[in-house]
Amino acid sequence: xxxPLFLKTIRDHTRGIAGWATGILALIAVQLSVYPTVRDxxxxxxxxxxxxxxxxxxxxxxxxxxxxxxxxxxxxxxATLPLIFIAVGVTWGARVAxxxxxxxxxxxxxxxxxxxxxxxxxxxxxxVGVLAxxxxxxxxxxxxxAPVADLSVSVLAFAVVLMTAAVFVFDRRDIL
Amino acid sequence: xxxxxxxxxxxxxxxxxxxxxxxxxxxxxxxxxxIDDVSLDVRGGEVLGLLGPNGSxxxxxxxxxxxxxxxTSGCISIFGDDITANGRAxxxxxxxxxxxxxxxxxxxxxxxxxxxxxxxxxxxxTSALALCSxxxxxxxxxxxxxxxxxxxxxxxxxxFMHEPELLLLDEPTSGLDPIVQREFELxxxxxxxxxxxxxxxxxxxxxxxxxxxxxxxMREGRLMVIDDVLMLKSRFARRLDxxxxxSVDPAPFASLPGVRAVNVARRTLTCEVVxxxxxxxxxxxxxxxxxxxxxxxSLDDVFLTLxxxxxxxx
Numbered sequence: 001x002x003x004p005l006f007l008k009t010i011r012d013h014t015r016g017i018a019g020w021a022t023g024i025l026a027l028i029a030v031q032l033s034v035y036p037t038v039r040d041x042x043x044x045x046x047x048x049x050x051x052x053x054x055x056x057x058x059x060x061x062x063x064x065x066x067x068x069x070x071x072x073x074x075x076x077x078x079a080t081l082p083l084i085f086i087a088v089g090v091t092w093g094a095r096v097a098x099x100x101x102x103x104x105x106x107x108x109x110x111x112x113x114x115x116x117x118x119x120x121x122x123x124x125x126x127x128v129g130v131l132a133x134x135x136x137x138x139x140x141x142x143x144x145x146a147p148v149a150d151l152s153v154s155v156l157a158f159a160v161v162l163m164t165a166a167v168f169v170f171d172r173r174d175i176l
Numbered sequence: 177x178x179x180x181x182x183x184x185x186x187x188x189x190x191x192x193x194x195x196x197x198x199x200x201x202x203x204x205x206x207x208x209x210x211i212d213d214v215s216l217d218v219r220g221g222e223v224l225g226l227l228g229p230n231g232s233x234x235x236x237x238x239x240x241x242x243x244x245x246x247x248t249s250g251c252i253s254i255f256g257d258d259i260t261a262n263g264r265a266x267x268x269x270x271x272x273x274x275x276x277x278x279x280x281x282x283x284x285x286x287x288x289x290x291x292x293x294x295x296x297x298x299x300x301x302t303s304a305l306a307l308c309s310x311x312x313x314x315x316x317x318x319x320x321x322x323x324x325x326x327x328x329x330x331x332x333x334x335x336f337m338h339e340p341e342l343l344l345l346d347e348p349t350s351g352l353d354p355i356v357q358r359e360f361e362l363x364x365x366x367x368x369x370x371x372x373x374x375x376x377x378x379x380x381x382x383x384x385x386x387x388x389x390x391x392x393x394m395r396e397g398r399l400m401v402i403d404d405v406l407m408l409k410s411r412f413a414r415r416l417d418x419x420x421x422x423s424v425d426p427a428p429f430a431s432l433p434g435v436r437a438v439n440v441a442r443r444t445l446t447c448e449v450v451x452x453x454x455x456x457x458x459x460x461x462x463x464x465x466x467x468x469x470x471x472x473x474s475l476d477d478v479f480l481t482l483x484x485x486x487x488x489x490x
Contacts, residue, residue, distance in 0.1 A: 004294035104278030111272035113264045
């Protein structure tokens, strides 16, 4: 891998990372702030959840909606966050090499003693790194925000859930 | 006969190795011709000027030499190695300046040069900064804030900073002011003297005339002519003004081989000569010539005449 190109690609996405991270943090802040209300109205929430079709309840883990894990699964990890990460991945991943070629900056890069294969691998690795950075932001936000919202989920559980979400995102072939 | 690329560096009469060897190279883009059956070689320490109008295939040829494009047919060997087989190692010995320049606007000049050095796994910052100073380029400035000409200086620095053995320069003085152009010409001259080989394309014929040992003229992807600059010029008409003691009859001059456009105005006879001038001078001396003024054809004249001829032929 070409480390200077990897680091430069990450740096080039600084503004994008900041923008998406702010959005994710805002989303988590809203969801966590609502959780105490959901927890204190468990019976009504359960009645509400029961009104959904069985398949829908299974997909979004609505049976456990009143629990911390169920709440986060339904509100964040079942659809919203994976969709956000897919959107980020597709936006940045689709132009993994074409942006340099279209801009013309690849002309000088390809005149250097580097192979196109290494160039492509480095660019893909950097884009994956950018997504991983966003994942880290999300993980920190949940780990730090959960206690504030009186939501007891272990750090490890967050990591497992995030990894699962990541697998879900990377399983979408269009990202690479 | 199919072209082969396994010939290691040969020596010519002056024992200079062939650095660039292009054999019957053809590149087509979706049926359009980039270059068509081009063959040429460039020897070590030589400066070859590529001339031709836009779309004549100069840039395509330079990109093929770098291994950035794949041939439709033919081959190119650089330093004796097939560029398509050993491109990575070969490119470490090449400096390239692209014609369509695009740099990273958000970086400073120093950051950009450092970035390229790291990718080359070289530390040549001292040399790079010396070049910046020579071209009056401030390395702390953001590239996005630079003018077109100043960006071109960055491109010159990145091509020369690692003292490559071969430089492929695509319109290198485009956008440079005359003072920097002069400095660039000195740089090319010094680089040639340290033994490097240079292939440069340009529209500035006077510049090519000053810098190049040989000139290759291209048109519509084909190599029209490649020759020593002086030899090329000698193939085109030279204008002579002959001043006599008294008026002179132009008829004997007009009948000489290679002499044309003979005119007499008072005591001065003007004519154009292609090839040896021995007979003309002998006759002029016999008729009492007292002064001779010769006007060599410029490369502009050669270039324009070539294109004029080829247009008429078409």
